[in-house]
Amino acid sequence: MFQKADIVLGIILLALGFGILALLQSLSVPGYSVAVTVDGALQGVYDLSENRIVQIESANGHNTMEIRDGQVSMIEADCPNGDCMDFGSIRQTNQVVVCLPNKVVLTIRGSDELDSISY
Amino acid sequence: MSNKIPVAAILASLALIFSYVEFLFPLSLGIPGIKPGLANIVIVVALYRLGARTALMVNLTRILLAAALFGSVFSGLYSLAGGLVSFAVMAALRKTDLFSTAGVSMAGGVFHNLAQLTVAALIVESAQILYYFPLLLLAGMAAGVLNGVLATWILRALRDVG
Numbered sequence: 001m002f003q004k005a006d007i008v009l010g011i012i013l014l015a016l017g018f019g020i021l022a023l024l025q026s027l028s029v030p031g032y033s034v035a036v037t038v039d040g041a042l043q044g045v046y047d048l049s050e051n052r053i054v055q056i057e058s059a060n061g062h063n064t065m066e067i068r069d070g071q072v073s074m075i076e077a078d079c080p081n082g083d084c085m086d087f088g089s090i091r092q093t094n095q096v097v098v099c100l101p102n103k104v105v106l107t108i109r110g111s112d113e114l115d116s117i118s119y
Numbered sequence: 120m121s122n123k124i125p126v127a128a129i130l131a132s133l134a135l136i137f138s139y140v141e142f143l144f145p146l147s148l149g150i151p152g153i154k155p156g157l158a159n160i161v162i163v164v165a166l167y168r169l170g171a172r173t174a175l176m177v178n179l180t181r182i183l184l185a186a187a188l189f190g191s192v193f194s195g196l197y198s199l200a201g202g203l204v205s206f207a208v209m210a211a212l213r214k215t216d217l218f219s220t221a222g223v224s225m226a227g228g229v230f231h232n233l234a235q236l237t238v239a240a241l242i243v244e245s246a247q248i249l250y251y252f253p254l255l256l257l258a259g260m261a262a263g264v265l266n267g268v269l270a271t272w273i274l275r276a277l278r279d280v281g
Contacts, residue, residue: 001219002222003222006222010225010264013229039244098248103243105247
């Protein structure tokens with residue numbers, strides 16, 4: 001069923017996928033804060049050391065983010081599929097939570113110094 | 120030539136049903152936003168049985184009807200970006216005659232996801248979501264191989280029927 005070209009392409013794609021995954025993971029460090037953007041605009045930056053619940057209002061809807069024990073997760077969203085809640089908890093730089101319908105993106109930031117590297 | 124039209128219409132309906140089933144029963148395998156994309160089994164079968172031009176019409180019909188019936192402008196946009204880019208890649212790879220059906224479908228799955236991620240990054244205006252690139256690449260690959268193997272079996276069965 002498979003041909004030689006399939007195998008070559010498959011190996012290249014696997015190497016690319018796992019290679020970038022490993023690279024991102026090796027560059028990732030524990031975060032200090034979480035940045036909330038709606039439609040590309042920064043809405044706020046919240047310290048990870050403080051447990052809190054943040055309501056995120058956007059033109060398209062509403063999301064609720066929770067910071068608990070240094071981890072961030074989306075706990076409520078009014079979008080139809082709720083994909084953003086499936087991202088689980090994030091705490092490392094290079095990790096994101098995305099709500100496409102509401103155009104909400106949560107990203108973890110390191111210290112200021114690390115920020116300029118990872119951007 | 121003209122007998123392609125009823126077959127194309129049936130395939131478009133079938134692809135639409137697959138899209139609808141996935142809409143009704145979203146299968147999240149721990150990676151948010153991932154779908155097996157079963158409608159692409161039909162698109163691959165159309166590509167090999169009816170040729171690129173007709174298969175493109177089948178694909179466009181499915182995407183537009185799915186967006187109109189149970190999607191939105193945004194879901195239609197994502198679907199169109201993924202559908203067109205993956206289709207272009209599959210039609211080009213098929214022409215080279217180097218790849219099997221499953222290999223063509225594998226490449227289609229990967230490029231489908233990459234196109235959608237690119238559109239998503241533009242829409243939410245965040246380059247950060249490109250961190251998601253490797254996972255989507257691997258997931259697209261797995262879904263593409265699965266759909267490609269199924270399409271190969273179907274094409275074989277169709278050949279036996281004539």
